[in-house]
Amino acid sequence: MIQDVLVLGSGSAGLIAAVSLKIKIPRLNVRIVRDPALGVIGVGEGTTPNFVGHLFDYLRISRRHFYELAEPTWKLGIRFEWGPRGRFDYTFSPQMDLQWGDLPRPNGYFCDDEFSNVDLPAALMREGKAFARQANGAPDIQPWHAFHMENEKLVSTLEKVAMEAGVEIVDGKVTGAERAEAGIAAVMLEDGRRLEADFFVDASGFRSELLGKALEEPFDSFGKTLFCDRAVVGGWERGEEPILPYTTAQTMDAGWCWQIEHERHINRGYVYCSELTSDDEAVEEFRRKNPKVPESPRVVKFRSGCYRRMWVDNVVAIGNSGGFVEPLEATALMVVCGHTRTMVDFLLQTELEPTPSMIALYNEQASKNWHEIRDFLGLHYQLNTVEQTPFWKRCREETDLSGIQDLLEFYRENGPTGFCRYRMPSNLSDFGVEGYLVMLVGNKAPHNKPHRVTPEEKAIWERHRTANIAKAKQGIDVKESLYYVRHPGWQWNDEIQAKRG
Ligand SMILES: Cc1cc2nc3c(=O)[nH]c(=O)nc-3n(C[C@H](O)[C@H](O)[C@H](O)COP(=O)(O)OP(=O)(O)OC[C@H]3O[C@@H](n4cnc5c(N)ncnc54)[C@H](O)[C@@H]3O)c2cc1C
Numbered sequence: 001m002i003q004d005v006l007v008l009g010s011g012s013a014g015l016i017a018a019v020s021l022k023i024k025i026p027r028l029n030v031r032i033v034r035d036p037a038l039g040v041i042g043v044g045e046g047t048t049p050n051f052v053g054h055l056f057d058y059l060r061i062s063r064r065h066f067y068e069l070a071e072p073t074w075k076l077g078i079r080f081e082w083g084p085r086g087r088f089d090y091t092f093s094p095q096m097d098l099q100w101g102d103l104p105r106p107n108g109y110f111c112d113d114e115f116s117n118v119d120l121p122a123a124l125m126r127e128g129k130a131f132a133r134q135a136n137g138a139p140d141i142q143p144w145h146a147f148h149m150e151n152e153k154l155v156s157t158l159e160k161v162a163m164e165a166g167v168e169i170v171d172g173k174v175t176g177a178e179r180a181e182a183g184i185a186a187v188m189l190e191d192g193r194r195l196e197a198d199f200f201v202d203a204s205g206f207r208s209e210l211l212g213k214a215l216e217e218p219f220d221s222f223g224k225t226l227f228c229d230r231a232v233v234g235g236w237e238r239g240e241e242p243i244l245p246y247t248t249a250q251t252m253d254a255g256w257c258w259q260i261e262h263e264r265h266i267n268r269g270y271v272y273c274s275e276l277t278s279d280d281e282a283v284e285e286f287r288r289k290n291p292k293v294p295e296s297p298r299v300v301k302f303r304s305g306c307y308r309r310m311w312v313d314n315v316v317a318i319g320n321s322g323g324f325v326e327p328l329e330a331t332a333l334m335v336v337c338g339h340t341r342t343m344v345d346f347l348l349q350t351e352l353e354p355t356p357s358m359i360a361l362y363n364e365q366a367s368k369n370w371h372e373i374r375d376f377l378g379l380h381y382q383l384n385t386v387e388q389t390p391f392w393k394r395c396r397e398e399t400d401l402s403g404i405q406d407l408l409e410f411y412r413e414n415g416p417t418g419f420c421r422y423r424m425p426s427n428l429s430d431f432g433v434e435g436y437l438v439m440l441v442g443n444k445a446p447h448n449k450p451h452r453v454t455p456e457e458k459a460i461w462e463r464h465r466t467a468n469i470a471k472a473k474q475g476i477d478v479k480e481s482l483y484y485v486r487h488p489g490w491q492w493n494d495e496i497q498a499k500r501g
Pocket residue numbers: 008009010011012013014033034035038039040041042043044045046047172173174175203204205206207209231269300301302318319320321327330331332333334
């Protein structure tokens with residue numbers, strides 16, 4: 001039976017795994033190895049709503065504590081400056097997988113010409129507002145939000161939470177691993193210490209010290225679907241710019257550029273394909289289009305793909321050490337939370353004696369999850385019919401989407417119906433059918449079932465949109481919302497519920 005767990009790597013993945021294991025299975029001894037000299041990757045700042053749910057609903061970490069330490073701002077979705085519409089907004093609430101009772105078809109059939117303000121979060125994004133306003137003036141904070149967070153602040157916050165939860169932090173650099181009959185028996189530190197455990201979480205980032213290096217698990221590249229493999233990263237101190245309640249994703253000549261909104265800082269990054277542009281060209285384009293970024297932004301290399309199995313013997317890889325896809329949908333922390341939770345569930349279900357069939361099931365699900373994300377991101381690229389550079393031409397002509405052919409054919413025949421969900425390869429990612437429909441409708445992907453909107457239907461449709469816009473105009477922006485939640489009199493729902501008992 002597992003008693004001693006060792007987590008290798010104290011980036012956000014390792015810390016989330018360690019905290020989750022200790023809070024959900026308190027009888028485990030959980031240690032995490034932190035190497036202050038290696039530091040953290042320093043990117044990974046956009047999240048999805050499952051991250052918020054993981055911290056506050058699943059782990060029951062205090063919102064007040066987390067907000068004080070990590071200083072997140074809110075993200076309602078992604079603004080895509082992308083494709084034939086020029087822009088469209090992907091929110092974390094259903095826009096497409098929804099039908100008004102007074103209209104005969106789901107929303108997507110009404111968005112041929114105009115795709116905006118379809119729901120309240122989309123209207124809030126257009127107005128630059130974070131939340132609707134309650135009658136007392138305060139923000140009405142709904143669960144359909146994620147966070148923008150500075151990576152270093154997130155890591156230091158999670159370290160504090162880990163220590164409070166009873167996780168032991170061991171400073172040192174792992175230089176090798178001792179194999180057991182099955183899996184790993186111990187890891188060795190640079191200073192000669194030997195750390196034994198029954199169960200290891202490899203959270204060593206791209207180094208994949210245990211799964212990749214020690215156990216030599218094969219890595220499956222996603223290179224046929226996702227062509228980008230580098231990012232230029234830079235940012236600047238916020239001046240007069242408003243704090244936008246969303247991430248922006250803009251097309252570039254050989255990839256795309258993100259803008260992430262922190263309270264005092266704006267973070268930019270150009271994700272590109274090194275086969276079709278050099279680092280110098282990417283930096284030049286990045287700086288030309290973002291004159292405020294520093295002279296020498298840093299270049300981060302990555303590869304998209306995942307290890308064939310992410311749980312081998314007594315080692316589970318969580319985070320970049322198990323798999324990675326470029327950050328177009330800010331999926332890494334989403335996957336970290338999802339896989340951590342599944343791992344904890346499987347350990348609990350097997351009473352800390354995981355069986356081979358449970359491990360096989362974990363691997364099957366984790367792999368399907370990564371492959372579904374791969375295809376979803378590939379679709380973003382393949383659908384963009386506007387850009388004419390060699391990179392975008394290659395995306396249209398060569399992106400391998402064989403994993404979602406059934407879904408794409410079903411959409412071509414039937415249009416943006418929620419029934420597309422039954423043609424998805426699995427439903428293991430958090431995007432669901434909504435994500436696919438937003439991308440297909442947002443990029444005006446052609447289909448054979450356009451709906452002839454009658455003037456009456458058009459009037460009803462516009463009434464709904466106008467109501468969203470009116471509510472959003474009264475909304476409250478990020479800056480003012482931060483003021484509210486930092487006020488000593490502010491009470492979070494968990495605090496109100498605790499008081500009520
Ligand atoms: C360009 C780019 C943009 C990204 N944007 C996003 C985003 O918007 N949203 C998102 O969710 N994710 C994003 N990511 C992914 C992001 O990297 C991860 O979400 C996050 O950093 C988790 O990474 P990790 O903890 O697995 O790895 P890391 O942060 O790299 O942590 C690994 C840890 O292991 C330690 N370590 C490694 N080897 C050893 C050793 N031998 N001994 C001791 N310690 C060791 C390191 O010191 C480090 O602390 C992005 C990634 C890239 C490359």
